[in-house]
Amino acid sequence: MPTPSQRLSKQARREQLLDTAMAIVRGRSTDELTLQTLAEAAGVSRPIVYDHFGTRPGLLFALYQRLEERHRSATAEALRNAVDTPEEIAGVMSAAYFACATDMPEFTAISAALKGSREMEASQREMLDAYTELMADALMRHSALGLEALRLRCVGVLGAAEAIAGELNSDRITAPVAITALADLIVGGLIAR
The missing domain is CATH 1.10.357 (Tetracycline Repressor; domain 2)
Structure with a gap:
């Protein structure tokens, strides 16, 4: 599996971010899931997360x-x-x-x-x-x-x-x-x- 710093296709990155977001929800709660906590957990910059989901509701809806x-x-x-x-x-x-x-x-x-x-x-x-x-x-x-x-x-x-x-x-x-x-x-x- 690629490390977070490796370049992934847009779809592969989205899947990686959704997997990471799901792990945050499972391990903590939906309250703990923000675009910033997702970026940190996935090891990517915030603009990458914003590019995929736009807003926290957008991320939750994608999940x-x-x-x-x-x-x-x-x-x-x-x-x-x-x-x-x-x-x-x-x-x-x-x-x-x-x-x-x-x-x-x-x-x-x-x-x-x-x-x-x-x-x-x-x-x-x-x-x-x-x-x-x-x-x-x-x-x-x-x-x-x-x-x-x-x-x-x-x-x-x-x-x-x-x-x-x-x-x-x-x-x-x-x-x-x-x-x-x-x-x-x-x-x-x-x-x-």
């Missing part, structure tokens, strides 16, 4: 996007390999959701740090819409609901999933309990007759 894309990708991959039954699809979605929630506990902290900005909330909304579409597409053939009704219920289930993830990340429940609860909500609420 959020990275985690969201990883989450959606893992879920899509799991769905491609799932047996095509409502229960199996719900179980796979639930397991993928909580695998990401436990593998990426900083996701909630980064999301919370982004609250309040209209631009960030609009972008978060676009990401939620993309995940909702993924979920609705996987369940449509197993539901008697129309597309709009199914999409709205997916939004509700994703809100419940976020609340269950909070319980899981607070060690109030175990992963198997969380997975079962979300799978039951998916089957009970989205596979309506």
Whole structure:
């Protein structure tokens, strides 16, 4: 792996900075993540960090996007390999959701740090819409609901999933309990007759 002083391509440098930023969030907190602390930890000048992210919210959003894309990708991959039954699809979605929630506990902290900005909330909304579409597409053939009704219920289930993830990340429940609860909500609420 190159040392921070070695010249990297713009994309490779961005990835290195995001890796370093994630390490700061994991090791300390989102409050400790600034463009200056990132530059120091990555061993680069502040202008390099500013060139990539512009502002602290820009950096946090880049981290959020990275985690969201990883989450959606893992879920899509799991769905491609799932047996095509409502229960199996719900179980796979639930397991993928909580695998990401436990593998990426900083996701909630980064999301919370982004609250309040209209631009960030609009972008978060676009990401939620993309995940909702993924979920609705996987369940449509197993539901008697129309597309709009199914999409709205997916939004509700994703809100419940976020609340269950909070319980899981607070060690109030175990992963198997969380997975079962979300799978039951998916089957009970989205596979309506």
